[in-house]
Amino acid sequence: MLDGSAVHGRSAVPAGYQVVDLSVTIAEDLPCYWEGHQPFQHKTWNWFADHRNAMASVYSRGGPYATRWMAIDEHTGTHFDAPLHFIPPPDSGLPGAGPAGAISADQVGLASLMGAAAVIDVASPGGGEGGMSPLIHPSAIVAWEAANGMLNPGEIVLLRTGWDRRYRRGAAGGGYLRDVLAGRSPGWPAPTEPTVELLLTRGVQCLGIDAPSIGPAHDPVGVHVRGLGQGMVYVECLAALDALPPRGAWFCFLPIKVEGSTGAPGRAIALMPATES
Template identity: 25%
Template sequence: MKIIDLTLEIYDGLKSYLSHPPIVIRPESTFENSGHRYVEPCEGFESRFLEMSDHSGTHIDAPLHFIRNSQSTAEMDLTRCYGEAVCLDVTPFKQAKDEVTYDMLEKAVAAQGIEVQQNDIVLIRTRTGQWGEEGFFEEGAFAPSAGDWLIDNQVKCVGLDLANIDTHDNMAREVHMKILPVPIYIIENLVNLDQLPKDKHFTFSALPLKLKNATASPVRAVAIIND
Protein backbone atom coordinates (compact mmCIF):
# COMPACT_ATOMS: atom_id res chain seq x y z
CA MET A 1 0.00 0.00 0.00
CA LYS A 2 1.22 3.46 -0.95
CA ILE A 3 -0.35 6.73 0.22
CA ILE A 4 -0.02 9.81 -2.01
CA ASP A 5 -0.59 13.00 -0.03
CA LEU A 6 -2.76 15.50 -1.94
CA THR A 7 -2.88 18.06 0.89
CA LEU A 8 -1.54 21.60 1.13
CA GLU A 9 0.56 22.12 4.27
CA ILE A 10 -1.10 24.46 6.79
CA TYR A 11 1.38 26.80 8.44
CA ASP A 12 1.17 29.84 10.68
CA GLY A 13 0.47 32.84 8.41
CA LEU A 14 -0.84 30.90 5.39
CA LYS A 15 -3.58 32.60 3.39
CA SER A 16 -5.21 29.83 1.39
CA TYR A 17 -8.05 32.01 0.08
CA LEU A 18 -8.08 35.77 -0.29
CA SER A 19 -11.31 36.33 1.70
CA HIS A 20 -10.16 34.60 4.90
CA PRO A 21 -7.71 35.83 7.54
CA PRO A 22 -4.33 34.07 7.75
CA ILE A 23 -4.17 30.76 9.62
CA VAL A 24 -2.72 30.95 13.14
CA ILE A 25 -0.73 28.12 14.79
CA ARG A 26 0.65 29.41 18.09
CA PRO A 27 2.10 27.85 21.26
CA GLU A 28 -0.40 26.68 23.89
CA SER A 29 1.67 24.47 26.26
CA THR A 30 5.48 24.29 25.91
CA PHE A 31 8.20 22.18 27.57
CA GLU A 32 9.29 25.41 29.27
CA ASN A 33 5.95 26.36 30.86
CA SER A 34 4.65 22.85 31.65
CA GLY A 35 7.81 20.93 32.65
CA HIS A 36 7.64 21.89 36.34
CA ARG A 37 4.47 19.81 36.77
CA TYR A 38 6.04 16.55 35.51
CA VAL A 39 8.51 13.93 36.71
CA GLU A 40 11.61 12.76 34.80
CA PRO A 41 12.10 11.54 32.16
CA CYS A 42 9.03 13.57 31.12
CA GLU A 43 10.03 17.19 30.44
CA GLY A 44 6.46 18.49 30.09
CA PHE A 45 4.41 18.60 26.92
CA GLU A 46 3.89 20.74 23.84
CA SER A 47 0.57 21.70 22.32
CA ARG A 48 -0.57 24.37 19.87
CA PHE A 49 -3.57 26.61 19.57
CA LEU A 50 -5.17 26.68 16.11
CA GLU A 51 -7.23 29.54 14.65
CA MET A 52 -8.60 29.25 11.14
CA SER A 53 -11.61 29.46 8.86
CA ASP A 54 -13.42 26.16 8.32
CA HIS A 55 -12.49 26.68 4.63
CA SER A 56 -8.73 26.72 5.26
CA GLY A 57 -6.19 24.86 3.16
CA THR A 58 -7.33 21.67 1.45
CA HIS A 59 -10.97 21.52 2.60
CA ILE A 60 -14.30 19.92 1.79
CA ASP A 61 -17.43 22.06 1.42
CA ALA A 62 -20.68 21.07 3.11
CA PRO A 63 -23.94 22.01 1.34
CA LEU A 64 -24.61 24.60 4.11
CA HIS A 65 -21.74 26.69 2.68
CA PHE A 66 -24.12 28.04 0.01
CA ILE A 67 -27.56 26.46 0.60
CA ARG A 68 -29.71 27.65 3.54
CA ASN A 69 -30.91 24.99 6.02
CA SER A 70 -28.94 22.22 4.33
CA GLN A 71 -26.38 19.68 5.57
CA SER A 72 -23.60 20.98 7.83
CA THR A 73 -20.21 19.33 8.21
CA ALA A 74 -21.10 16.95 11.05
CA GLU A 75 -24.04 15.64 9.02
CA MET A 76 -22.08 14.92 5.82
CA ASP A 77 -22.31 11.41 4.37
CA LEU A 78 -18.86 9.89 4.85
CA THR A 79 -19.45 7.30 2.13
CA ARG A 80 -19.35 10.22 -0.34
CA CYS A 81 -15.92 11.41 0.90
CA TYR A 82 -14.13 8.05 0.66
CA GLY A 83 -13.92 5.48 -2.12
CA GLU A 84 -13.16 4.74 -5.75
CA ALA A 85 -11.73 7.73 -7.59
CA VAL A 86 -10.27 8.85 -10.91
CA CYS A 87 -8.14 11.84 -11.83
CA LEU A 88 -9.01 13.68 -15.06
CA ASP A 89 -6.32 15.93 -16.50
CA VAL A 90 -7.62 18.88 -18.54
CA THR A 91 -4.25 20.66 -18.73
CA PRO A 92 -3.74 19.70 -22.41
CA PHE A 93 -6.96 21.58 -23.28
CA LYS A 94 -6.97 24.57 -20.88
CA GLN A 95 -5.10 27.89 -20.72
CA ALA A 96 -4.92 29.77 -17.38
CA LYS A 97 -7.92 32.06 -18.02
CA ASP A 98 -10.09 29.39 -19.71
CA GLU A 99 -12.88 27.77 -17.75
CA VAL A 100 -13.17 23.98 -17.52
CA THR A 101 -16.12 22.91 -19.68
CA TYR A 102 -18.27 19.81 -20.22
CA ASP A 103 -16.42 19.24 -23.47
CA MET A 104 -12.96 19.40 -21.83
CA LEU A 105 -13.96 16.74 -19.29
CA GLU A 106 -15.24 14.49 -22.10
CA LYS A 107 -11.96 15.01 -23.96
CA ALA A 108 -9.92 14.07 -20.87
CA VAL A 109 -11.93 10.86 -20.38
CA ALA A 110 -11.32 9.91 -24.01
CA ALA A 111 -7.62 10.84 -23.96
CA GLN A 112 -7.00 8.84 -20.78
CA GLY A 113 -9.11 5.86 -21.90
CA ILE A 114 -10.75 5.65 -18.48
CA GLU A 115 -14.40 5.01 -17.59
CA VAL A 116 -16.05 7.26 -14.99
CA GLN A 117 -18.60 5.22 -13.06
CA GLN A 118 -21.62 6.22 -10.98
CA ASN A 119 -20.54 7.16 -7.42
CA ASP A 120 -16.93 7.72 -8.38
CA ILE A 121 -15.03 10.59 -6.83
CA VAL A 122 -13.53 12.72 -9.62
CA LEU A 123 -10.39 14.82 -9.14
CA ILE A 124 -9.65 17.42 -11.82
CA ARG A 125 -6.12 18.57 -12.62
CA THR A 126 -6.52 22.01 -14.20
CA ARG A 127 -2.93 23.35 -14.12
CA THR A 128 0.71 22.33 -14.22
CA GLY A 129 2.22 24.99 -11.90
CA GLN A 130 2.68 25.24 -8.13
CA TRP A 131 -0.11 26.05 -5.67
CA GLY A 132 -0.35 29.76 -4.82
CA GLU A 133 2.13 31.10 -7.38
CA GLU A 134 1.50 34.43 -9.13
CA GLY A 135 -1.85 34.38 -10.96
CA PHE A 136 -3.07 31.29 -9.08
CA PHE A 137 -6.08 33.02 -7.52
CA GLU A 138 -7.10 34.53 -10.89
CA GLU A 139 -7.26 31.31 -12.93
CA GLY A 140 -10.42 30.26 -14.76
CA ALA A 141 -12.17 27.53 -12.78
CA PHE A 142 -15.30 25.52 -13.63
CA ALA A 143 -17.88 26.76 -16.13
CA PRO A 144 -21.48 25.86 -15.22
CA SER A 145 -21.38 23.17 -17.93
CA ALA A 146 -18.64 21.33 -15.98
CA GLY A 147 -21.11 21.18 -13.07
CA ASP A 148 -23.64 19.61 -15.46
CA TRP A 149 -21.03 16.99 -16.42
CA LEU A 150 -20.58 16.04 -12.72
CA ILE A 151 -24.36 15.68 -12.31
CA ASP A 152 -24.80 13.73 -15.59
CA ASN A 153 -22.05 11.32 -14.51
CA GLN A 154 -23.57 10.91 -11.00
CA VAL A 155 -20.27 11.44 -9.21
CA LYS A 156 -20.47 11.75 -5.42
CA CYS A 157 -17.62 14.17 -4.81
CA VAL A 158 -15.31 16.39 -6.88
CA GLY A 159 -11.86 17.74 -6.06
CA LEU A 160 -9.64 20.23 -7.84
CA ASP A 161 -6.29 22.03 -7.64
CA LEU A 162 -7.77 25.54 -7.41
CA ALA A 163 -8.99 27.53 -4.39
CA ASN A 164 -12.53 27.90 -5.81
CA ILE A 165 -14.53 25.61 -8.12
CA ASP A 166 -16.41 28.69 -9.43
CA THR A 167 -14.51 31.32 -11.34
CA HIS A 168 -14.26 34.26 -8.92
CA ASP A 169 -16.17 36.75 -11.08
CA ASN A 170 -19.17 34.40 -11.44
CA MET A 171 -21.12 36.08 -8.61
CA ALA A 172 -23.99 33.59 -8.92
CA ARG A 173 -21.52 30.85 -7.86
CA GLU A 174 -23.29 28.63 -10.38
CA VAL A 175 -21.26 25.46 -9.88
CA HIS A 176 -21.57 25.50 -6.07
CA MET A 177 -25.32 26.25 -6.40
CA LYS A 178 -25.81 23.41 -8.93
CA ILE A 179 -23.92 20.57 -7.25
CA LEU A 180 -24.04 21.14 -3.46
CA PRO A 181 -27.79 20.42 -3.23
CA VAL A 182 -27.36 16.98 -4.93
CA PRO A 183 -25.13 16.65 -2.81
CA ILE A 184 -21.89 16.48 -4.73
CA TYR A 185 -19.26 17.56 -2.20
CA ILE A 186 -16.45 19.88 -3.32
CA ILE A 187 -12.78 19.62 -2.30
CA GLU A 188 -10.63 22.70 -3.04
CA ASN A 189 -6.86 23.38 -2.85
CA LEU A 190 -5.66 19.86 -3.72
CA VAL A 191 -1.96 19.53 -4.61
CA ASN A 192 0.22 16.81 -6.18
CA LEU A 193 -2.42 15.68 -8.68
CA ASP A 194 0.42 15.07 -11.15
CA GLN A 195 1.45 12.09 -8.99
CA LEU A 196 -1.81 10.22 -9.56
CA PRO A 197 -2.37 7.45 -12.10
CA LYS A 198 -4.38 8.67 -15.11
CA ASP A 199 -5.29 5.27 -16.51
CA LYS A 200 -6.90 3.54 -13.52
CA HIS A 201 -9.02 3.95 -10.40
CA PHE A 202 -7.56 4.39 -6.92
CA THR A 203 -8.99 4.87 -3.41
CA PHE A 204 -9.43 8.49 -2.26
CA SER A 205 -10.17 9.81 1.22
CA ALA A 206 -11.02 13.35 2.41
CA LEU A 207 -13.08 12.90 5.56
CA PRO A 208 -14.28 16.13 7.23
CA LEU A 209 -13.73 16.75 10.94
CA LYS A 210 -16.98 16.24 12.87
CA LEU A 211 -17.67 19.98 13.34
CA LYS A 212 -21.20 20.80 14.49
CA ASN A 213 -22.95 23.47 12.40
CA ALA A 214 -19.82 24.13 10.31
CA THR A 215 -19.92 24.78 6.56
CA ALA A 216 -16.67 23.03 5.56
CA SER A 217 -13.71 21.28 7.12
CA PRO A 218 -9.99 21.20 6.50
CA VAL A 219 -9.14 17.62 5.47
CA ARG A 220 -6.15 15.36 4.94
CA ALA A 221 -6.79 14.35 1.33
CA VAL A 222 -4.95 11.25 0.15
CA ALA A 223 -4.91 8.66 -2.59
CA ILE A 224 -4.36 5.10 -1.43
CA ILE A 225 -2.77 2.90 -4.07
CA ASN A 226 -2.95 -0.82 -3.46
CA ASP A 227 -0.06 -2.87 -4.80
Protein backbone atom coordinates in the same frame (compact mmCIF):
# COMPACT_ATOMS: atom_id res chain seq x y z
CA MET B 1 10.69 8.82 13.44
CA LEU B 2 7.95 6.34 14.25
CA ASP B 3 4.90 5.82 12.08
CA GLY B 4 2.00 3.44 12.40
CA SER B 5 3.77 0.61 10.63
CA ALA B 6 6.75 0.87 12.99
CA VAL B 7 4.55 0.88 16.06
CA HIS B 8 2.57 -2.19 15.04
CA GLY B 9 5.41 -4.00 13.32
CA ARG B 10 3.69 -4.23 9.95
CA SER B 11 2.25 -1.98 7.28
CA ALA B 12 -1.46 -1.18 7.39
CA VAL B 13 -1.42 -0.38 3.65
CA PRO B 14 -2.80 -3.19 1.46
CA ALA B 15 -0.05 -5.24 -0.16
CA GLY B 16 0.97 -3.88 -3.52
CA TYR B 17 -0.30 -0.34 -2.85
CA GLN B 18 1.26 2.93 -1.74
CA VAL B 19 -0.20 5.98 -0.01
CA VAL B 20 -0.06 9.30 -1.82
CA ASP B 21 -0.64 12.42 0.28
CA LEU B 22 -2.90 14.83 -1.63
CA SER B 23 -3.05 17.51 1.08
CA VAL B 24 -1.38 20.90 1.33
CA THR B 25 0.46 21.87 4.51
CA ILE B 26 -1.14 24.76 6.40
CA ALA B 27 0.98 27.43 8.06
CA GLU B 28 0.72 31.15 8.74
CA ASP B 29 3.06 32.01 5.88
CA LEU B 30 1.33 29.75 3.34
CA PRO B 31 -1.72 30.83 1.26
CA CYS B 32 -3.98 28.36 3.05
CA TYR B 33 -6.96 30.61 3.81
CA TRP B 34 -9.29 32.69 1.65
CA GLU B 35 -8.30 36.33 1.39
CA GLY B 36 -10.55 38.51 3.55
CA HIS B 37 -11.62 35.62 5.78
CA GLN B 38 -10.25 34.48 9.12
CA PRO B 39 -6.48 34.22 8.67
CA PHE B 40 -4.93 31.01 9.91
CA GLN B 41 -3.08 31.46 13.20
CA HIS B 42 -1.08 28.86 15.11
CA LYS B 43 0.40 29.94 18.45
CA THR B 44 2.12 28.31 21.41
CA TRP B 45 -0.02 28.08 24.54
CA ASN B 46 2.26 25.97 26.71
CA TRP B 47 5.98 25.16 26.38
CA PHE B 48 8.20 22.84 28.39
CA ALA B 49 9.74 25.77 30.25
CA ASP B 50 9.44 29.56 30.31
CA HIS B 51 11.39 31.19 27.52
CA ARG B 52 11.27 34.97 27.40
CA ASN B 53 12.01 36.54 24.05
CA ALA B 54 11.47 40.08 22.78
CA MET B 55 9.73 38.78 19.66
CA ALA B 56 7.49 36.08 21.17
CA SER B 57 7.85 34.70 24.69
CA VAL B 58 6.53 31.25 25.56
CA TYR B 59 5.62 29.96 29.00
CA SER B 60 5.12 26.74 30.90
CA ARG B 61 1.64 27.52 32.16
CA GLY B 62 0.69 23.96 32.98
CA GLY B 63 3.84 21.89 33.25
CA PRO B 64 6.60 20.43 31.06
CA TYR B 65 4.68 19.74 27.86
CA ALA B 66 4.00 21.55 24.57
CA THR B 67 0.65 22.46 23.01
CA ARG B 68 -0.51 25.10 20.56
CA TRP B 69 -3.86 26.65 19.67
CA MET B 70 -5.28 27.48 16.24
CA ALA B 71 -7.61 30.10 14.82
CA ILE B 72 -8.90 28.58 11.61
CA ASP B 73 -11.63 29.13 9.03
CA GLU B 74 -13.67 26.06 8.07
CA HIS B 75 -12.36 26.38 4.52
CA THR B 76 -8.62 26.37 5.26
CA GLY B 77 -6.07 24.28 3.40
CA THR B 78 -7.30 21.03 1.91
CA HIS B 79 -10.98 21.02 2.84
CA PHE B 80 -14.44 20.19 1.59
CA ASP B 81 -17.58 22.21 1.01
CA ALA B 82 -20.81 20.85 2.47
CA PRO B 83 -24.13 21.81 0.80
CA LEU B 84 -24.83 24.31 3.63
CA HIS B 85 -21.88 26.38 2.38
CA PHE B 86 -23.95 27.96 -0.42
CA ILE B 87 -27.50 26.65 0.07
CA PRO B 88 -29.58 28.39 2.78
CA PRO B 89 -31.52 26.17 5.20
CA PRO B 90 -34.99 25.17 3.92
CA ASP B 91 -36.84 27.01 6.72
CA SER B 92 -34.82 30.23 6.37
CA GLY B 93 -37.08 31.94 3.84
CA LEU B 94 -33.99 33.06 1.93
CA PRO B 95 -33.64 32.95 -1.88
CA GLY B 96 -32.30 29.62 -3.04
CA ALA B 97 -33.17 27.82 0.19
CA GLY B 98 -33.72 24.10 -0.14
CA PRO B 99 -33.31 20.67 1.45
CA ALA B 100 -29.58 20.61 0.73
CA GLY B 101 -29.23 23.62 3.02
CA ALA B 102 -29.91 21.35 5.97
CA ILE B 103 -26.79 19.27 5.25
CA SER B 104 -23.87 20.54 7.30
CA ALA B 105 -20.38 19.06 7.06
CA ASP B 106 -20.82 16.74 10.04
CA GLN B 107 -23.91 15.22 8.36
CA VAL B 108 -22.17 14.32 5.11
CA GLY B 109 -21.62 10.58 4.95
CA LEU B 110 -17.95 9.64 4.80
CA ALA B 111 -18.71 7.09 2.08
CA SER B 112 -19.39 9.97 -0.31
CA LEU B 113 -15.85 11.28 0.27
CA MET B 114 -14.07 8.10 -0.78
CA GLY B 115 -14.04 5.89 -3.82
CA ALA B 116 -12.37 5.11 -7.13
CA ALA B 117 -10.64 8.20 -8.50
CA ALA B 118 -11.05 9.52 -12.02
CA VAL B 119 -8.27 12.08 -12.57
CA ILE B 120 -8.96 14.50 -15.42
CA ASP B 121 -6.12 16.68 -16.67
CA VAL B 122 -7.47 20.19 -17.32
CA ALA B 123 -4.28 22.22 -16.96
CA SER B 124 -4.34 25.53 -18.80
CA PRO B 125 -1.43 26.87 -20.88
CA GLY B 126 -1.69 30.11 -18.91
CA GLY B 127 -2.31 33.68 -19.92
CA GLY B 128 -5.59 35.52 -20.03
CA GLU B 129 -7.20 38.40 -18.24
CA GLY B 130 -6.34 39.13 -14.63
CA GLY B 131 -8.88 37.77 -12.15
CA MET B 132 -10.56 35.59 -14.79
CA SER B 133 -10.51 31.80 -14.69
CA PRO B 134 -10.24 29.72 -17.87
CA LEU B 135 -13.33 27.54 -17.99
CA ILE B 136 -13.54 23.75 -18.06
CA HIS B 137 -16.36 22.87 -20.44
CA PRO B 138 -18.29 19.57 -20.74
CA SER B 139 -16.21 18.74 -23.82
CA ALA B 140 -13.20 18.18 -21.54
CA ILE B 141 -15.11 15.49 -19.65
CA VAL B 142 -16.37 13.87 -22.84
CA ALA B 143 -12.85 13.81 -24.31
CA TRP B 144 -11.49 12.17 -21.15
CA GLU B 145 -14.24 9.54 -21.30
CA ALA B 146 -13.41 8.81 -24.96
CA ALA B 147 -9.87 7.95 -23.89
CA ASN B 148 -10.55 6.30 -20.51
CA GLY B 149 -14.13 5.01 -20.53
CA MET B 150 -17.36 6.45 -19.19
CA LEU B 151 -17.50 7.76 -15.65
CA ASN B 152 -19.32 5.49 -13.23
CA PRO B 153 -21.77 6.50 -10.49
CA GLY B 154 -19.93 7.03 -7.22
CA GLU B 155 -16.53 7.72 -8.78
CA ILE B 156 -14.61 10.65 -7.32
CA VAL B 157 -13.69 13.07 -10.10
CA LEU B 158 -10.46 14.98 -9.47
CA LEU B 159 -9.65 17.93 -11.73
CA ARG B 160 -5.88 18.28 -12.12
CA THR B 161 -5.11 21.89 -13.01
CA GLY B 162 -1.51 22.00 -11.74
CA TRP B 163 -2.39 25.10 -9.70
CA ASP B 164 -0.91 23.56 -6.55
CA ARG B 165 2.55 24.43 -7.90
CA ARG B 166 1.77 28.03 -6.90
CA TYR B 167 1.24 27.07 -3.25
CA ARG B 168 4.43 28.62 -1.82
CA ARG B 169 5.58 30.42 1.31
CA GLY B 170 5.54 34.17 1.78
CA ALA B 171 5.32 36.63 -1.09
CA ALA B 172 6.01 33.85 -3.59
CA GLY B 173 2.63 32.35 -2.71
CA GLY B 174 0.70 35.41 -3.89
CA GLY B 175 0.09 33.76 -7.24
CA TYR B 176 -2.01 31.02 -5.62
CA LEU B 177 -4.90 33.29 -4.59
CA ARG B 178 -4.08 36.87 -3.56
CA ASP B 179 -2.87 38.10 -6.95
CA VAL B 180 -5.84 36.50 -8.69
CA LEU B 181 -8.43 38.14 -6.44
CA ALA B 182 -6.63 41.47 -6.86
CA GLY B 183 -6.85 41.11 -10.65
CA ARG B 184 -3.08 41.01 -11.09
CA SER B 185 -2.98 37.53 -12.63
CA PRO B 186 -5.38 35.09 -14.34
CA GLY B 187 -7.27 32.60 -12.21
CA TRP B 188 -7.18 28.83 -11.95
CA PRO B 189 -9.12 26.62 -14.39
CA ALA B 190 -12.64 25.94 -13.10
CA PRO B 191 -15.70 24.04 -14.35
CA THR B 192 -18.81 25.65 -15.75
CA GLU B 193 -22.30 24.91 -14.49
CA PRO B 194 -23.02 22.67 -17.52
CA THR B 195 -19.86 20.70 -16.67
CA VAL B 196 -21.10 20.12 -13.14
CA GLU B 197 -24.50 19.17 -14.55
CA LEU B 198 -22.89 16.58 -16.82
CA LEU B 199 -21.03 15.07 -13.85
CA LEU B 200 -24.27 14.91 -11.89
CA THR B 201 -25.93 12.99 -14.75
CA ARG B 202 -23.02 10.51 -14.57
CA GLY B 203 -23.78 9.92 -10.88
CA VAL B 204 -20.73 11.79 -9.56
CA GLN B 205 -21.36 13.15 -6.06
CA CYS B 206 -17.85 14.27 -5.09
CA LEU B 207 -15.69 16.59 -7.19
CA GLY B 208 -12.18 17.66 -6.23
CA ILE B 209 -9.69 20.20 -7.56
CA ASP B 210 -6.06 21.18 -6.86
CA ALA B 211 -6.94 24.89 -6.78
CA PRO B 212 -8.35 27.27 -4.13
CA SER B 213 -11.96 26.86 -5.27
CA ILE B 214 -14.14 24.77 -7.54
CA GLY B 215 -15.74 28.01 -8.73
CA PRO B 216 -14.18 30.38 -11.26
CA ALA B 217 -12.31 33.26 -9.63
CA HIS B 218 -14.53 35.79 -11.41
CA ASP B 219 -17.89 34.12 -10.68
CA PRO B 220 -17.77 31.40 -8.01
CA VAL B 221 -21.40 31.33 -6.89
CA GLY B 222 -23.17 29.55 -9.76
CA VAL B 223 -20.97 26.45 -9.83
CA HIS B 224 -21.19 26.09 -6.06
CA VAL B 225 -24.96 26.41 -6.04
CA ARG B 226 -25.44 24.01 -8.96
CA GLY B 227 -23.55 21.14 -7.38
CA LEU B 228 -24.11 21.70 -3.67
CA GLY B 229 -27.83 22.20 -4.30
CA GLN B 230 -27.97 18.62 -5.61
CA GLY B 231 -26.07 17.21 -2.65
CA MET B 232 -22.70 17.10 -4.41
CA VAL B 233 -19.67 17.93 -2.26
CA TYR B 234 -16.46 19.64 -3.32
CA VAL B 235 -12.93 18.92 -2.10
CA GLU B 236 -10.71 21.94 -2.71
CA CYS B 237 -7.01 22.81 -2.31
CA LEU B 238 -5.80 19.35 -3.19
CA ALA B 239 -2.18 18.73 -4.20
CA ALA B 240 -0.02 16.23 -6.07
CA LEU B 241 -2.75 15.00 -8.40
CA ASP B 242 -0.06 14.59 -11.04
CA ALA B 243 1.11 11.54 -9.05
CA LEU B 244 -2.14 9.71 -9.87
CA PRO B 245 -3.09 7.86 -13.05
CA PRO B 246 -6.32 8.71 -14.90
CA ARG B 247 -7.83 5.59 -13.34
CA GLY B 248 -6.64 3.00 -10.85
CA ALA B 249 -6.26 5.01 -7.62
CA TRP B 250 -8.63 5.00 -4.65
CA PHE B 251 -9.35 8.41 -3.08
CA CYS B 252 -10.24 9.25 0.52
CA PHE B 253 -10.84 12.55 2.29
CA LEU B 254 -11.49 12.55 6.04
CA PRO B 255 -12.67 15.92 7.42
CA ILE B 256 -12.73 16.94 11.06
CA LYS B 257 -16.24 16.63 12.48
CA VAL B 258 -17.59 20.01 13.61
CA GLU B 259 -21.29 20.30 14.37
CA GLY B 260 -23.20 22.57 12.01
CA SER B 261 -20.15 23.47 9.92
CA THR B 262 -20.31 24.63 6.30
CA GLY B 263 -17.18 22.69 5.48
CA ALA B 264 -14.13 21.28 7.17
CA PRO B 265 -10.39 20.85 6.65
CA GLY B 266 -8.94 17.38 6.69
CA ARG B 267 -6.47 14.98 5.09
CA ALA B 268 -6.80 13.72 1.54
CA ILE B 269 -4.96 10.61 0.39
CA ALA B 270 -4.98 8.14 -2.44
CA LEU B 271 -4.08 4.48 -2.53
CA MET B 272 -2.52 3.45 -5.81
CA PRO B 273 -0.64 0.43 -7.10
CA ALA B 274 2.98 0.58 -6.00
CA THR B 275 5.52 1.00 -8.75
CA GLU B 276 8.45 -1.41 -8.91
CA SER B 277 11.83 0.23 -8.33
